[in-house]
Amino acid sequence: xxxxxxxxxxxxxxxxxxxxxxxxxxxxxxxxxxxxxxxxxxxxxxxxxxxxxxxxxxxxxxxxxxxxxxxxxxxxxxxxxxxxxxxxxxxxxxxxxxxxxxxxxxxxxxxxxxxxxxxxxxxxxxxxxxxxxxxxxxxxxxxxxxxxxxxxxxxxxxxxxxxxxxxxxxxxxxxxxxxxxxxxxxxxxxxxxxxxxxxxxxxxxxxxxxxxxxxxxxxxxxxxxxxxxxxxxxxxxxxxxxxxxxxxxxxxxxxxxxxxxxxxxxxxxxxxxxxxxxxxxxxxxxxxxxxxxxxxxxxxxxxxxxxxxxxxxxxxxxxxxxxxxxxxxxxxxxxxxxxx
Amino acid sequence: xxxxxxxxxxxxxxxxxxxxxxxxxxxxxxxxxxxxxxxxxxxxxxxxxxxxxxxxxxxxxxxxxxxxxxxxxxxxxxxxxxxxxxxxxxxxxxxxxxxxxxxxxxxxxxxxxxxxxxxxxxxxxxxxxxxxxxxxxxxxxxxxxxxxxxxxxxxxxxxxxxxxxxxxxxxxxxxxxxxxxxxxxxxxxxxxxxxxxxxxxxxxxxxxxxxxxxxxxxxxxxxxxxxxxxxxxxxxxxxxxxxxxxxxxxxxxxxxxxxxxxxxxxxxxxxxxxxxxxxxxxxxxxxxxxxxxxxxxxxxxxxxxxxxxxxxxxxxxxxxxxxxxxxxxxxxxxxxxxxx
DNA sequence: CGCAAACCTGTGAACGTTCACAGAGGCGTG
DNA sequence: CACGCCTCTGTGAACGTTCACAGGTTTGCG
Numbered sequence: 001x002x003x004x005x006x007x008x009x010x011x012x013x014x015x016x017x018x019x020x021x022x023x024x025x026x027x028x029x030x031x032x033x034x035x036x037x038x039x040x041x042x043x044x045x046x047x048x049x050x051x052x053x054x055x056x057x058x059x060x061x062x063x064x065x066x067x068x069x070x071x072x073x074x075x076x077x078x079x080x081x082x083x084x085x086x087x088x089x090x091x092x093x094x095x096x097x098x099x100x101x102x103x104x105x106x107x108x109x110x111x112x113x114x115x116x117x118x119x120x121x122x123x124x125x126x127x128x129x130x131x132x133x134x135x136x137x138x139x140x141x142x143x144x145x146x147x148x149x150x151x152x153x154x155x156x157x158x159x160x161x162x163x164x165x166x167x168x169x170x171x172x173x174x175x176x177x178x179x180x181x182x183x184x185x186x187x188x189x190x191x192x193x194x195x196x197x198x199x200x201x202x203x204x205x206x207x208x209x210x211x212x213x214x215x216x217x218x219x220x221x222x223x224x225x226x227x228x229x230x231x232x233x234x235x236x237x238x239x240x241x242x243x244x245x246x247x248x249x250x251x252x253x254x255x256x257x258x259x260x261x262x263x264x265x266x267x268x269x270x271x272x273x274x275x276x277x278x279x280x281x282x283x284x285x286x287x288x289x290x291x292x293x294x295x296x297x298x299x300x301x302x303x304x305x306x307x308x309x310x311x312x313x314x315x316x317x318x319x320x321x322x323x324x325x326x327x328x329x330x331x332x333x334x335x336x337x338x339x340x
Numbered sequence: 341x342x343x344x345x346x347x348x349x350x351x352x353x354x355x356x357x358x359x360x361x362x363x364x365x366x367x368x369x370x371x372x373x374x375x376x377x378x379x380x381x382x383x384x385x386x387x388x389x390x391x392x393x394x395x396x397x398x399x400x401x402x403x404x405x406x407x408x409x410x411x412x413x414x415x416x417x418x419x420x421x422x423x424x425x426x427x428x429x430x431x432x433x434x435x436x437x438x439x440x441x442x443x444x445x446x447x448x449x450x451x452x453x454x455x456x457x458x459x460x461x462x463x464x465x466x467x468x469x470x471x472x473x474x475x476x477x478x479x480x481x482x483x484x485x486x487x488x489x490x491x492x493x494x495x496x497x498x499x500x501x502x503x504x505x506x507x508x509x510x511x512x513x514x515x516x517x518x519x520x521x522x523x524x525x526x527x528x529x530x531x532x533x534x535x536x537x538x539x540x541x542x543x544x545x546x547x548x549x550x551x552x553x554x555x556x557x558x559x560x561x562x563x564x565x566x567x568x569x570x571x572x573x574x575x576x577x578x579x580x581x582x583x584x585x586x587x588x589x590x591x592x593x594x595x596x597x598x599x600x601x602x603x604x605x606x607x608x609x610x611x612x613x614x615x616x617x618x619x620x621x622x623x624x625x626x627x628x629x630x631x632x633x634x635x636x637x638x639x640x641x642x643x644x645x646x647x648x649x650x651x652x653x654x655x656x657x658x659x660x661x662x663x664x665x666x667x668x669x670x671x672x673x674x675x676x677x678x679x680x
Numbered sequence: 681c682g683c684a685a686a687c688c689t690g691t692g693a694a695c696g697t698t699c700a701c702a703g704a705g706g707c708g709t710g
Numbered sequence: 711c712a713c714g715c716c717t718c719t720g721t722g723a724a725c726g727t728t729c730a731c732a733g734g735t736t737t738g739c740g
Contacts, residue, residue, distance in 0.1 A: 010465070012726055023690045028728060036688055058466030059408070060726035062399035064695045070468075084627065096450050105459050107447040110436050119445050125350070126398030127696095128410075128468075232631060261631065268633065291572060291601065293608065293633065352696055363720045368698060376718055400696035404725050467726095 011052040020048035031056060062127055071099050071153075071314055072129040073108040074120070076137050084231050084258050086286040087303040088135060091157055094307030095133055102315050104130075117142055125150055131314040133307070137161050139200055153317035155310040159202035159327070167317070168327040169309040173203050176299045176332040177210025180281050181253055183334060185214065189251035189279055193223035195238030195263060197230045197255040204230075207255050207283060222246065230255060235262020243270075250278050251340065257282035257289045257298055264292050264339070279340035294338035301332050351392040360388035371396060402467055411439050411654055412469040413448040414460065416477050425570065425598070426626040427643040428475060431497055434647030435473055442655050444470075451483065461486055471654040473647070477501050479540055493657035495650040499542035499667075507657070508667040509649040513543050516639045516672040517550025520621055521593055523674060525554065529591035529619055533563035535578030535603060537570045537595040544570075547595050547623060562586065570595060575602020583610070590618050591680065597622035597629045597638055604632050604679070619680035634678035641672050 017027045022041055029037045030045040048054075062068045073095055075088065092108065099106045107129065109120055124132060124146060131153030137144050139161045147154045148164055156168035184192055194211045198204030212219050225241040227234035235254055239262065242249055254260035260282030264274060272278050274294060282289055285300035309328055316323050357367045362381055369377045370385040388394075402408045413435055415428065432448065439446045447469065449460055464472060464486060471493030477484050479501045487494050488504055496508035524532050534551045538544030552559050565581040567574035575594055579602065582589055594600035600622030604614060612618050614634060622629055625640035649668055656663050 010467075010726095013728095014726080024727085025690055025729090026688085029689090032728085036686090038688065041688080055462060055465040057403070057726050058462065058468045059399050059402035060695090061466075061728075062695095063397070063403055063697085063726080064728045066695075068399070092450060093452065096452055096456075100453060100455050100459070103459075105449070105463055107449060109445070109447060110432060112433065112436055113440060115440050116436075119440070119443075122395060122398065123445055125395040126401075127350075128398045232627070265631070265633070287572070291605065293605070350696095354696080364697085365699090365720055366718085369719090372698085376716095378718060381718085397696050400725090401698075402725095403696080403727085404698045406725075 010057065011054050012057070013054070015052050016045060016048045016054045019052055020044040066127070067130045068128055069103065070105040070107055070129045071095075071311070072124065072132045073106055074111060074132055074134045074137075074143060075108060076111040076135065076141060076143060086288065087284060087301070087306075090303035091135060091307035091310075094304030095311040096307075097304075098308045098311035098315070102311075104315070106311075111143065121146055124152065130318055131155075133157065133310045133314060134160075136201065136203075153314050155313035155317075157306050157310050161202075165325060167313050167323055167325070169306050169313060170202075170327060170329055171301045171306070171332050172329050173206035174210040174213065176301075176334075177207040177253070177283070178214040179210075179332075180283070180297075180299050180334055181211050181214035183336075184251045184253065184279060184281060184340060185218075187279065187340065191223065191246060191249045192251040192253065193225070193242045193246065193249045194253045195225050195227060195235060195242065195255060195259050197227050197234055197238075197259055199226060204255060211253055223249065227259070230258055232258045232262040232265075235259035235264075236266050237262075239263035239266040252278065252280050254280065254282050257284045257286045257296055260296050260298070260339075261288050261292050264296075275338065275340050281340045285335050289335070289337070292339070297334070297336045297338070297340040299332050300335045302330050305330055350397065351394050352397070353394070355392050356385060356388045356394045359392055360384040406467070407470050408468055409443065410445040410447055410469045411435075411651070412464065412472045413446055414451060414472055414474045414477075414483060415448060416451040416475065416481060416483060426628065427624060427641070427646075430643035431475060431647035431650075434644030435651040436647075437644075438648045438651035438655070442651075444655070446651075457482055464492065465490055470658055471495075473497065473650045473654060474500075476541065476543075493654050495653035497646050497650050501542075505665060507653050507663055507665075509646050509653060510542075510667060510669055511641045511646070511672050512669050513546035514550040514553065516641075516674075517547040517593070517623070518554040519550075519672075520623070520637075520639050520674055521551045521554035523676075524591045524593065524619060524621060524680060525558075527619065527680065531563065531586060531589045532591040532593065533565070533582045533586065533589045534593045535565050535567060535575060535582065535595055535599050537567050537574055537578075537599055539566060544595060551593055563589065567599070570598055572598045572602040572605075575599035575604075576606050577602075579603035579606040592618065592620050594620065594622050597624045597626045597636055600636050600638070600679075601628050601632050604636075615678065615680050621680045625675050629675070629677070632679070637674070637676045637678070637680040639672050640675045642670050645670055 013024055013027050017024050026037055026041050027045050030042050096106045111120055132147060134156045136158055141161050144161050148166060154166060156166055158170050160166040160168055196208040222245055225238040227238045252263055254263050260280050264280055267274055267278060274280055282296045282298040285298045289296040289298045313323060353364055353367050357364050366377055366381050367385050370382050436446045451460055460483060472487060474496045476498055481501050484501050488506060494506060496506060498510050500506040500508050536548040562585055565578040567578045592603055594603050600620050604620055607614055607618060614620055622636045622638040625638045629636040629638045653663060
């Protein structure tokens with residue numbers, strides 16, 4: 001039985017060398033663009049490479065170099081969230097652009113089940129990637145633990161779980177939440193509620209904290225509905241809960257745009273006018289925000305920039321630079337549309 | 341200068357062997373769960389592995405095994421599309437589940453610029469992955485060409501570009517489009533238009549072909565607006581164009597849900613009632629479809645199943661099985677909601 | 681012209697695995 | 711008892727690169 005049916009036997013650097021009539025070493029030098037190789041040899045090698053259809057074997061190269069020129073993007077999200085969160089796509093593209101320009105391959109790894117966790121562990125430490133960007137890891141994440149243990153080059157998008165002292169890029173969720181809440185208050189609303197999500201994550205908890213901060217003494221716990229995820233469906237559930245508890249509510253800060261969209265759909269169904277009867281604001285400024293009716297007022301976060309900076313952070317570590325232990329915070333801004 | 345600052349030196353299989361007091365070979369056998377190893381040796385090895393914190397080096401293993409136990413998921417989408425298309429996420433998850441269960445690591449590679457193309461080429465043929473799943477490759481895609489040349493295990497989601505005879509999983513876009521168009525016709529609409537997208541891709545072209553087929557002699561070319569992408573914005577542009585050309589239009593088949601959502605937003609803005617004045621249907625049954633107001637009637641396609649079957653197809657090839665050259669078609673169904 | 685410096689090339693040794701092979705014991709059976 | 715067959719183990723040779731080193735040729739300059 002042939003081992004890999006249909007797949008041609010690959011030619012090696014030695015094949016190229018013999019065809020070009022020179023040695024391995026010189027071929028390798030040409031391949032890596034090193035100096036000290038004659039023009040004559042260079043053209044011969046390039047010709048031979050085409051002739052035999054040579055492509056370097058990464059495994060061999062990685063083995064001897066002890067690095068892979070690849071950076072992993074670890075996505076550790078529950079199913080539903082991964083599909084709904086439009087930020088993830090932007091983060092991916094931002095990171096990919098930076099890594100690509102630096103000559104690194106970005107490989108994204110989805111962690112979906114416990115089965116995956118072990119394999120990813122192997123992948124991380126097995127030399128297949130030189131560094132990792134981690135998106136939205138939950139508390140007590142085994143992968144996070146592993147990364148810390150291995151002291152591998154890494155960057156988190158959002159705060160690292162359990163306050164581990166690992167490099168990260170984030171926005172100031174608390175500050176941003178406080179700002180948009182203050183703005184709601186300033187617009188004259190008096191019964192301001194919040195649909196708080198994902199309190200198990202820093203992003204979720206901080207948005208609630210900012211909300212509390214901004215309201216200060218006028219904060220009323222019964223006006224906060226806690227839901228599991230940053231999802232549309234969670235928004236529906238949260239809004240229903242708030243309406244039941246306080247029918248006269250006149251403003252809602254939803255922990256994400258998707259949540260806000262869900263809330264909006266409930267309000268529309270029962271005939272409350274937005275923003276006349278009740279104001280709704282979201283968080284993220286994702287594509288959703290511009291497509292609800294009315295379009296959402298929300299907090300804009302620079303998603304692709306988050307990915308890009310995370311990539312830079314990893315690259316800096318790979319270059320051996322000392323990086324800022326305190327993490328990087330990017331600016332947010334408020335986008336005021338028609339929903340409040 | 342230390343080569344990889346901060347990163348610990350990894351222990352090898354030899355370290356494990358010496359600590360356990362036995363040879364490389366036996367350690368390797370334990371690692372790979374082979375028979376013919378004494379219980380005594382097994383426990384000694386496992387103990388030693390924990391003690392020295394051993395993790396196998398993938399590069400070395402891949403090199404000697406000539407395979408990587410990883411399958412690539414190539415995403416070759418223009419920026420915007422990638423962010424909007426919710427099917428991609430489902431496809432990824434479907435594929436990941438299957439690959440994961442088979443002990444394969446899924447690595448997704450985003451092809452975003454020409455810069456990426458070369459690097460991906462290396463990745464494909466460099467032994468980093470054993471097979472590839474390709475999502476929505478465009479015509480004359482260099483990656484597709486490469487895959488065919490290398491005769492590597494592969495599966496396309498959607499038809500392979502340029503009618504290459506490569507394995508694929510798809511839905512029958514033409515048939516599905518014809519079905520939903522026929523349904524519109526049967527509901528008594530007389531001026532049925534279409535916003536056709538991405539005609540450069542089989543999916544786009546086939547949906548238009550199905551539309552034409554269903555209308556037969558009543559097909560009127562002036563009622564078709566052609567737009568570039570399957571996007572919300574394209575839907576806006578397409579709907580405006582149709583309204584201008586034929587103000588009395590009373591039904592629209594949009595080439596995707598996102599396009600339909602865009603069209604809907606235009607209609608709402610100018611005060612046309614949906615579905616009373618004009619019916620709108622989409623394609624995909626993505627999350628968007630349930631969140632427009634009114635919710636969209638659309639064609640449901642089994643996105644995660646597409647990913648799963650593509651993964652199966654790749655795995656079958658890796659096992660050396662002969663696969664069906666004709667490709668696999670999955671069933672679609674019509675979901676009738678309130679927009680038509 | 682002589683010597684050093686720059687340029688170019690080939691070679692052997694690594695990188696960390698797996699795999700095939702050989703060989704050592706133990707056990708059952710003719 | 712002898713032979714063969716299992717069970718278990720160790721060893722050397724790959725896998726395809728890169729890298730350091732050594733050697734050879736050319737160039738530049740005093």
